[in-house]
Structure formats: structure tokens, C-alpha cells
Amino acid sequence: MNANADVIAWLLDSDPALRWQVMRDLLEAPDTEWQAERGKIERQGWGARLLAAQDSDGQWDGGAFVPAGFTEQDWSDTGQPWTATCWSLTQLREFGLEPECACARRTTRQVGINSRWDHVGQPYWAGEVEECINGRTVAQGAYFGVDVAPIVQRLLSERQPDGGWNCERANGSRVSSFDTTINVLEGLLAFACSNEDTDAIRNxxxxxxxxxxxxxxxxxxxxxxPADPDYLLFIHPSRWRYDILRALDYFRESSLFRNVEPDIRLAAAIDHVRSRRLSDGRWPLDKRPRGRVWFEIDQDPGQPSRWITLRALRVLKWWNSYDQTDGR
Structure with a gap:
């Protein structure tokens, strides 16, 4: 399933954080070209805006998981906030901020010194107790070059009997959840890509x-x-939430990392993604998580989304490269 020229032009008419991924994943541009575009994130557009919102101590909005002073009543009134440190670091990772740039190195160092989890004040890079949070923290640490191996070992010990993870384990849950499992899988894959892919992590x-x-x-x-109707919707930014396009993007990265073909059991999800393509070759944003943000990075729900379209096109490009008969 190829993107037409108009769709590619529409995707490229965007922010460097999205444009470099279009160049690399869809256009297969030379490394020097997409890397040059990626290098703009620190100085231009969404990446520069998010870095400008950073506190002097390296955090965002004064907190690790929620902003300083944010109350339960605030949560009830406005929804979960997305402006604190963990969400901002995840956003910078998804933008593709160069992990070796000076601002990234300074940020990870300051966060390690100054940021503490809301749970009982654990140092940020030591992780928390919740698997969703720790999965994201591993992904951030692996990306930005922080040693998060102790959190990885904790996650390996917390797998449920049915194979996945659940952030309610500490409250007695003995079955996995889709949402927690995708957060942990993304973290473990990021760690394997930047460190050693041990048998324990692979298993x-x-x-x-x-x-x-x-x-x-x-x-x-x-x-x-469907375990949850929202799993079939396209959500962006994902935050902690699961949907099948997020999962397919993970399986794409895992397949490329391991150099293996896609699993045939992905076919139903692939068919759903194909079925949601609009007549003009784009995909819509179905839902946006409620809550406070620094600024929006996507179209309104119901409108064609550059982020969703990028992810759908690169997933289908990967799938079709193994699916010559289009019969899966």
C-alpha cells in the first residue's frame, strides 16, 4: 500500500519531529538527509517548544508524574495531566531528539539529580513500583543513555503467569493488561536495542x-x-493507552530488530488499519487523551492525522514487504 505524492507532500509539510521519520521510514532517504532534519528538533518546532517549557532544575511542571501542586480535584475536573517530566521525556523520545545533544545530556543528568517519583520519592532513574511507569522509564533511559538495568530486572520479575504485565499487580491482579504490556514491551525492546539482548529479556x-x-x-x-472498543480506535498521543496501531508499530520494530518475518496473527489488525484509510489516502485521528498539555501536536479528532498516517503507512510498508501476494 503506497502513499501517493499528495499524502507524502502533506506529511512533509509539518514539523521536523515528524518530517525526519517520513524521510527515513517512507522515503528511505539517505542517512545524511534524514539525520540533518532530525538535528533540527532541538532548535525548531515542537521539540524546541517543549525544551523551552523545561524548569531550571531539569524537570517539567515541577513534578515527575504529575505537576507540582496538582490535586485530586484538578484531576477530576480536567483529567490526567500530561505536562510533567515523564510525559515530556517520552514526547522528546518520540519526536526523536538526538540523545547525544547537549540539552539531552544536561536534561537526563538534572532529572536524575532533582526529580523524584510521586509514589514515595524514589529517584527518577531508579523507577517506581508501577509497571506502566517503569516500562516508559526504561524506554526513556535506554534512549537517552541512562543505566536503567535495575528497572529492567524488576520488570522481568513482575511478569504475570499469562505472559504479560499489569500495573495493578501490586493491588492483587494476576492477569495481564494490554495497556501495561505494550508499555513494558516498548521499554524492553528499547533496552535490547541499545544494550545487550539477553536471553531473559528476549524470553x-x-x-x-x-x-x-x-x-x-x-x-x-x-x-x-474486542477487549475494549477503544483498542480499535487510533489514539494520539498514546500516553499510556493501548491501540492496535501502537501495537503494530511495536511489532514492526521488533521484527526489524530480530530480522524475522511478521507473525500471521497480526493479519486481523492489519486488515483493520487498511479498512480505516480515507479515500484521499490518509488516516483519521479518532481520539485524543483528555488532560492538560503544553501544546497540541496533532489535528482534532475526526480529522486526518499526520502522525496516524505516518504510523499506518510505515506499518503497512513493512507488512507488504513480506506479503508479496497481498493475501494475509
Missing amino acids: ARQAGEEYLLRRDLFRRLTTGE
């Missing part, structure tokens, strides 16, 4: 992947019905 990823694959990425095992 844990394969177990977590199998948890999702057995369910076609969205179904209940018991009934075959």
Missing part, C-alpha cells in the same frame, strides 16, 4: 508478544470480541 518480550498475538492484538480469549 520476556516473546512471552509478552505472545500474550497480544494470541488475542489478535485486540480480542478477548473467552469471546473473541
